[in-house]
Amino acid sequence: MIKVGVIGATGYVGIEIVRLLQNHPQAEVTVAVSQSFVGQKISDVYPSLRNICDIECQDLNMDAIYDKADVFITALPHGISKEVIPYLLEKGKRVIDHSGDFRYKSVEVYEKWYKLKHEMPELLNEAVYGLPELYRDQIKNARLVANPGCYPTCSILGIAPLLANDIIDTKNIIIDAVSGVSGAGRKTDLPYQFCECDENFKAYGVATHRHTSEIEQELSFIAGEEILISFTPHLAPIKRGMLCTTYANLKKDISTSELLDLYKKHYDGEFFVRVLGEGKLPEVKYVAGSNFIDIGLVVDKRLNRVIVLSALDNLMKGAAGQAVQDLNIMYGIPEQTGLSAPGLYL
Incomplete structure (x- = not known):
């Protein structure tokens, strides 16, 4: 034992x-x-x-x-x-x-x-x-x-296959992330009081959140070049859970189904990474209380851009x-x- x-x-x-x-x-x-x-x-x-x-x-x-x-x-x-x-x-x-x-x-x-x-x-x-x-x-x-931090785990695993396979432009990556209040820890600070959080949704640490640098370090290792990102965290009126939405411009014409196949191959054998099928997107409700991370994506053909969504429990996989x-x-x-x-x- x-x-x-x-x-x-x-x-x-x-x-x-x-x-x-x-x-x-x-x-x-x-x-x-x-x-x-x-x-x-x-x-x-x-x-x-x-x-x-x-x-x-x-x-x-x-x-x-x-x-x-x-x-x-x-x-x-x-x-x-x-x-x-x-x-x-x-x-x-x-x-x-x-x-x-x-x-x-x-x-x-x-x-x-x-x-x-x-x-x-x-x-x-x-x-x-x-x-x-x-x-x-x-x-x-x-x-x-x-x-790792919760935001980095959710962000890195969401975008890693794209960088590992040189699918996206590395100069304009945007990550919008939302966390439950437990991500701030067991605090009594005013911003985390019930009346401040309930029925509210707000951004914080815009362009200055320390997890930005952690995400950039690991994405740079994967890509083999320096990666800078635009990262904006938000606080949602839920106890636990996290959803990251990542936007990246594609280097070539590729479909949603092709990218999902690439993700499934990349995470083959990873028990805790669940790549969802086409037309399905992650929700916090499906991962809260578990050690799983759910990942889904959509290719926006008009802009030749991929939008990746990843969800996990900030207290568990995070x-x-x-x-x-x-x-x-x-x-x-x-x-x-x-x-x-x-x-x-x-």
Whole structure:
């Protein structure tokens, strides 16, 4: 049995990891760290876990917790991992991190977009970007996996086959993305209060959202050239779920059905990537609560442009579910273990 420590266990991502691992046949949560709820049972913080997971929340005391788990999944804010991750690695532990601190290969790009000085640049070359559909082989033996952001996962997987096959013009890619409110985490900030979000729909971080740089990095690796995108995130009055709409100009005349065939070939064997048939488009309702990403597309013949839609659950394939998928890969377990449940639908 794999012993898993969750640091930041009472945030939305952390508690989703705890929940998922309750039904994992080969992994168990042996330590849960929460600065806000030290000494309380995690089932008192989230009563849905009563009689399922009743472990006590621990303080972030590295000397006291490091030997309680084989692998640690960290769900901490950006920029505060410097006192956690190097310590765990030195103790021979493996780490799956949810911050943006290890997703970049360039210190300069990270510091520009996050407005923070990177305290551990020596780990950037070692860290593996935790998107299994791109880096499965590297994830297998990694000590440090940087779990991707939710917007990047949804955007990258949506457009990757087009860039990998040199189908689109790389100079004018536009991505409009919509996320549920849980994507902001368990905050009490005014913009995320019920009366601010309900019956509202708004853009934020226009032309400045930090995930822009993460998406650009990975798309550039796929295309073999520098890619710049126009990325606009939006907040929708739903709890969980994400839909990305990507616009790109085609280099040649190609039909919707031909592109769908290309996508199906590209993602052949990928259990969690569902390429929809012609005339069908993704909806958040069909993926919420699951680790699946649904992808559909339409070719606009008038403009010789492809419009790709991709949908996932921002807490699942966009965060906690993908972390468990990475965990499975790291320990040689079938990827769908503990993750094959369908979406909630209702």
